[in-house]
Amino acid sequence: MVEFKEYVSHSQSIEYLTLANVCFLPIHKPLNDKPPLSIPGKTYEYMAMGKPILALVPPGEARDLVRNSGLGFICDPTNIEEIAQNLLNLLHQHRTPGGIKVKANREFIYQFERKTLTKKLKKVLDFAIDNYYSEY
Numbered sequence: 001m002v003e004f005k006e007y008v009s010h011s012q013s014i015e016y017l018t019l020a021n022v023c024f025l026p027i028h029k030p031l032n033d034k035p036p037l038s039i040p041g042k043t044y045e046y047m048a049m050g051k052p053i054l055a056l057v058p059p060g061e062a063r064d065l066v067r068n069s070g071l072g073f074i075c076d077p078t079n080i081e082e083i084a085q086n087l088l089n090l091l092h093q094h095r096t097p098g099g100i101k102v103k104a105n106r107e108f109i110y111q112f113e114r115k116t117l118t119k120k121l122k123k124v125l126d127f128a129i130d131n132y133y134s135e136y
Contacts, residue, residue, distance in 0.1 A: 001091075017049050021100060022073075022090055025066065027057040029077050035060030044112050047071060050104045054090065056083060070105040 005016065017023060023046040027036055039062045046053050047069045055066040056077040066072035073090060075082040093100040110116055 014045065017045065017051070020049075020051060021094060022052045022054050023049065025053050025055040025057060025062070026077060027055075027062055029058040036062060039065065047109045047112065050102075050106075050109070052090065052100045052102045054086060068105060068108050070103045070108070072102075 008016070023042075025040070025043060025046060027040065030036055036058065043062055043065055047065065051071065052073060053066050053069070053071045055063065055072050055074045057063045057066065057074065058077060063074060066074055073086045075086050077083075090100060
């Protein structure tokens with residue numbers, strides 16, 4: 001049910017994602033008990049795939065992204081019982097005729113697509129240029 005792959009190119013990893021039933025997002029709990037300061041890029045790739053995400057993530061931005069995407073089966077990375085329960089839930093759903101059910105929040109996910117982000121960046125740059133030239 002689980003395959004472990006050696007390091008592959010980014011394009012190959014995306015190809016594997018298209019074949020996966022569930023995406024796995026592990027983020028360790030920081031030693032200082034503060035939220036992690038970064039969000040792995042694969043978080044956005046997983047959301048773009050629209051597939052279920054098994055997220056072993058502490059409270060913070062990554063957890064919020066996965067929750068708001070509607071794709072997440074979220075666990076604290078140190079809670080073994082919670083992880084086991086989510087794995088069992090995913091396995092039971094996988095074995096049903098309908099498979100694993102998630103309700104992707106496409107509107108939320110869309111705001112992180114490159115085209116959407118590029119349009120937002122263009123507006124910021126246009127504003128900056130217009131204001132710069134209006135002063136001179």
